Amino acid sequence: MNKYLLNGLYALFAILIILAFAFKLFQPIKVLPRMQLAPAFNLTDQNDARLTSEELRGKFVLYNFTYVNCPAPCYNLNKTMQEVQSRLSEAQLGDIQVEFITISFDPDRDSPTVLRTYADSIGSDTKQWRFATNTNKALLKTIIGSGFETYYEDKGEGKFAFDPSFVLVDGWGIVRAEYRYHAEVSDADRIIRHLSVLAEEVRNSTGTAKLAYEAAHLFLCYAP
Amino acid sequence: MAKKEHENNDEFRPNGTIAILVIFVITTILIWGTIYMILISRGSTI
Amino acid sequence: MKQYQLSTGEKKFIGSHLLVAILALSVGSLFGPLQAFEHAGWDIYPYIKPLIKSYYQGLTVHGVLNALVWTTFFIMGFLTFNVMFGLKRPLKNPTLNKVGFWLMVVGVVAAAIPILANQATVLFTFYPPLKANWAFYLGLTLVVVGSWVEGWGLFMTYFAWRKENPKELTPFIAFASLVTALLWQICTIGVATEILTMLLPWSLGLIAGVDPQLARTYFWFTGHPLVYFWILPAYISWYAMLPKQAGNGKMFSDSLARLSFWIFLVLSTPLGFHHQYVDPGIPPVWKFIHSMLTFSxxxxxxxxxxxxxxxxxxxxxxxxxxGTFAWIGKLNWSDPSVAAQLLAGILFFFGGIGGLANASYNVNLVLHNTAFIPGHFHLTVATAVTLSFMGISYWLLPYLTGKKLWMPKLAVAQAWIWFVGMIIFSNAMHVLGLLGAPRRVPLGLAPYVPPEWNSRLFQVGVGGAILFVSGACYLTVMLMTALSKETVKEEVEVPVAESMQDLALTPVWLDRWAPWIYGALALIVLVYGPVLFDLIKNIALTSPGFRVW
Amino acid sequence: MSAQPMHIHPYERNWMVFSAVMLVLFATAVSVAAFGMGIQVPAPEQRVDPRIVATDPNSPWSNPGLREVSPGKYDAYILAHAIPVWEYLPKEITVPAGSSVSFYVTSSDVQHGFKIQDTNANFMVIPGQVSKLTIKFNKPGTYNYICTEYCGSGHGIMYGAIIVTP
Known part of the structure; x- marks a missing residue:
């Protein structure tokens, strides 16, 4: 074999390895998977105002699903929401806005007034964190069950069975992360990390970099 | 045919080998195909 | 023309490999039929309870002794023989090879004690968090390290030969043996890392937990090339020895034979994920890349x-x-070595097809961990490899001892019995797997076995019985040959086929080592690097050990 | 040794081309099934701590079982364990025909396997990892799920059943 060809081959291999390792070590591009489209919805919030999926376009939205009368010991989802809210600066979002939405699956009891009282009681910043529901129960089940693929079940007498879960949706209305069960890393930590990964993608994926990001999607370079 | 500088295996025509290998390939495709069809018939996983 | 001769001491050294290998095979094979009988509903384990506590202990003995000890010892002996005979020179540093051999022996003993004491019933894959006694892990490490040392001895011998013959083409059997030894050096890094960084400290109580997903990844880094480490020595014999034995034939293509060994070296390690297609912790894209490399x-x-x-x-x-097929009958079927290897080769066709199906990414969903898998590897390691090795030993033992092979007709019959028994056994196992029967289960007792499986389970038992008879014949022939007083008149000829193609036509680059080694390492880093990097970075030593047998 | 290009017998060259074509065909068939028909192998889910996964009240495996997400769509959280006994929790699941069930399976001790007979669900269950696949059950009947990886003495008796009602 030609000596130059051989040296060329060595060089090619060496470059490939260095590239692969550089890519791995510095992790220049990480993305979140595009899981599915978030459902379109039309809810009523704690101020009796309309909350639609349309108006959330362009913002990152973190959803969770619960109900006000959840008896103790109830999954403490609010704590995670609050922790993420208070640590948002860590995610370095720049001018990207984040909304927090808690959807109640108990419209019979969780009227806007009840939701407002609830929001006040846990001391949430209701500009950023909204509580909403829809009195049409069938529609609600479609939104949360089929749309967000999250389980809840009416057990009667105002009691519900549900799994504690969060869903992160990006500005294009695509579900990018689900937090369905306690992983080794706390939910809040992962949500913060994922928000910053998403923000980076939104900021950087323009022009040629967009191709790199598409490649990252293709090769499943998912952030843990 | 001009005399070659080196001895070579060109003069030997292993026709039996080809026959055996063709049988092998057909068997492979049949068996592999059967298992593949089982997979397909059981539907998607995502 | 007189062949190159090994000295008596060298023959003894090779012979001691053969001795350990055959001892392991004879003990390990005792338990194979017991698994098969259990499937057919004749459970013998309750009767041997004082000795062997359970089906799984028997399965561990069978797997470790047959798949790891018999193969490794036979192969190291055969490779050492090939290097010396092929290069026509003694080992550069025989002491080093002896040290390696004894390390392996000590390792086998160290691993055997906990296995026999039911302290290591973890099967030959020893997946944590099943936690065996530390001596088991230490023993395995010594076996691996011993085989490395023996490998270094072979490489030193090659370097010395190359110094003496700078321009010559490496003789094929030496070349192929060295490639096989090198493959082993590269691929065992995985299991060595697994044991030294996780399992050994964990079993000694130095660390509290292990990461099972990472451990599996290390294991299968070694686990698939291990298969090639088994089969390549059989290939050496099929390529370069069998044609000569079968009728003074010549090796058809020297250069392509060498090329295929290089491809094996480069490609057989970076595809271990095809054993982990259904592991939850590995991204599908990497599994797919490994599946494409497996096809290659x-x-x-x-x-x-x-x-x-x-x-x-x-x-x-x-x-x-x-005619097209009639020449097959003209091969020297009456030579037991030829009969054994030809029959091994025939069944290897089907082993290859099964392997291709296993390796086909999602097709694995149909087959993963079903009885199809043991059905498959009883065609590969237990027939293509084992039966070929038996065939090799039919000339190697007379060569080493100078004794005449005892009852060659029985030896021929042994090969045929194995062939028939294995067809019955492995066909039944393949079908059971497709029907959904799991592997590693005492199916005779399993509560979910539907009646459709019963006829196949019976065939498994019948096949096992026939294989047992064949194994017994083999051991009898070996033992009687070793004990016999009848010596061969002339030196036994080592069968090495000439090349049909002039060796002057073999391209230079097929005898260059560096490009292939760099290629192999580069490919490993490329397709294993990113996943291992992630797994190690996110390592979670959260699994304490369990002893649930 | 020669510096010329390698000599290959024409028969052998044809055979090499032919086998390469066959392998490419197989690879294509596999890709079509994987990326076209959605017959995929498990992908990494989130990692869990096997020491607490069965006891932590926030973990769905502390209350394993079937959840109806929306009509005809289910999540099944299944726990495999060898301690105290070899079993899956729950041991039995009932769904109507036509349901699509997402299985989330994990182990609280050693490695297990999970294979639902007559379906494409067949995967490893590894402590610390969650294995997920989604299977649609069209035909009524009983589908056993069995353990396919050695997990100790009781490995052979470890199984459960999915009952698909018409």
Missing amino acids: VFFPSMMTAFTVIASLEHAGRKNGGK
């Missing part, structure tokens, strides 16, 4: 099939064989 490594096996069959056809035609 099937390619040199196809080349091997062509070259070997064409060489045999050459032998058959030399013996007066005519």
Whole structure:
């Protein structure tokens, strides 16, 4: 074999390895998977105002699903929401806005007034964190069950069975992360990390970099 | 045919080998195909 | 022309490998039929309870002794023989090879004690968090390290030969043996890392937990090339020895034979994920890449099939064989070594097909961990490899001891019995797997076995019984040969086929080592690096040990 | 040794081309099934701590079982364990025909396997990892799920059943 060809081959291999390792070590591009489209919805919030999926376009939205009368010991989802809210600066979002939405699956009891009282009681910043529901129960089940693929079940007498879960949706209305069960890393930590990964993608994926990001999607370079 | 500088295996025509290998390939495709069809018939996983 | 001769001491050294190998095979094979009988509903384990506590302990003995000890010792002995005989020179540093051999022996003993004491019933894959006694892990480490040391001895011998013969083409059997030894050096890094960084400290109580997903990844880094470490010595014999034995045939294509060994070296390690297609912790894209590489490594096996069959056809035609298929009958079927290897080769076709199906990414969903898998590897390691090794030993033992082979007719019959028994056994296992029967389960007792499986389970038992008879015949022939007083009149000839192609035509780059080694390492880093990096970075030593047997 | 290009017998060259074509065909068939028909192998889910996964009240495996997400769509959280006994929790699941069930399976001790007979669900269950696949059950009947990886003495008796009602 030609000596130059051989040296060329060595060089090619060496470059490939260095590239692969550089890519791995510095992790220049990480993305979140595009899981599915978030459902379109039309809810009523704690101020009796309309909350639609349309108006959330362009913002990152973190959803969770619960109900006000959840008896103790109830999954403490609010704590995670609050922790993420208070640590948002860590995610370095720049001018990207984040909304927090808690959807109640108990419209019979969780009227806007009840939701407002609830929001006040846990001391949430209701500009950023909204509580909403829809009195049409069938529609609600479609939104949360089929749309967000999250389980809840009416057990009667105002009691519900549900799994504690969060869903992160990006500005294009695509579900990018689900937090369905306690992983080794706390939910809040992962949500913060994922928000910053998403923000980076939104900021950087323009022009040629967009191709790199598409490649990252293709090769499943998912952030843990 | 001009005399070659080196001895070579060109003069030997292993026709039996080809026959055996063709049988092998057909068997492979049949068996592999059967298992593949089982997979397909059981539907998607995502 | 007189062949190169090994000294008595060298023959003894090779012979001691053979001795340990056959001892391991004889103990390990005792338990194979017991598993098969259990499937058929004749459970013998309750009767041997004082000795062997359970089906799984028996399965561990069977797997470790047959798949790891028998193969490794036979192969190291055979490779050492090939290097010396092929290069026509003694080992550069025989002491080093002896040290390696004894390390392996000590390792086997260290691992055997906890296995026999039911302290290591973890099967030969020893997946944590099943936690064996530390001596088991230490023993395995010593076996691996011993085989490394023996490998270094072979490489030193090659370097010395190369110094003396700077321009010469490495003789094929030495070349192929060195590639096999090198493959082993590269691939065992995985299991060595697994044991030294996780399992050994964990079993000694130095760390509290292990990461099972990472451990599996290390294991299968070694686990698949291990298969090639088993099969390549059989390939050496099929390529370069069998044509000669079968009828003074010549090796069809020297250069393609060498090329296929290089492809095996480069491609057989970076595809271990095809054993982990259904592991939850590995991204599908990498599994897919490994599956494509697995398809690529099937390619040199196809080349091997062509070259070997064409060489045999050459032998058959030399013996007066005519027609498309009639030459097959003209091969020296009465030579037990030939019969064993030809039959091994025939069943390897089906082993190859099964392997291709296993390796086909999502097709694995149908087959993963079903009885199809043991059905498959009883065609590969337990027939293509084991039966070939038996065939090799039918000339190697007389060569080493100077004794005449005892009852060659029984030896021929042994090969045929094995062939028939294995067809019955493995066909039943393959079908059971497709029907959904799991592997590693005492199916005779399993509560979910539907009646449709019963006829196949019975066939498994029948096949096992026939294989047991064959194994017994083999051991009898070996033992009687070793004990016999009848010596051979002349030196036993080592069968090495000439190349049909002028060796001057073999390209230079097929005898250069560096590019291939760099290529192999680069490919490993490329396709294993990113996943291992992630797994190690996110390592979670959260699994304490369990002893649930 | 020669510096010329390698000599290959024409028969053998044809055979090499032919086997390469066959392998490419197989690879294509596999890709079509994987990316076209959605017959995929498990992908990494989130990692869990096997020491607490069965006891932590926030973990769905502390209350394993079937959840109806929306009509005809289910999540099944299944726990495999060898301690105290070899079993899956729950041991039995009932769904109507036509349901699509997402299985989330994990282990609280050693490695297990999970294979639902007559379906494409067949995967490893590894402590610390969650294995997920989604299977649609069209035909009524009983589908056993069995353990396919050695997990100790009781490995052979470890199984459960999915009952698909018409």
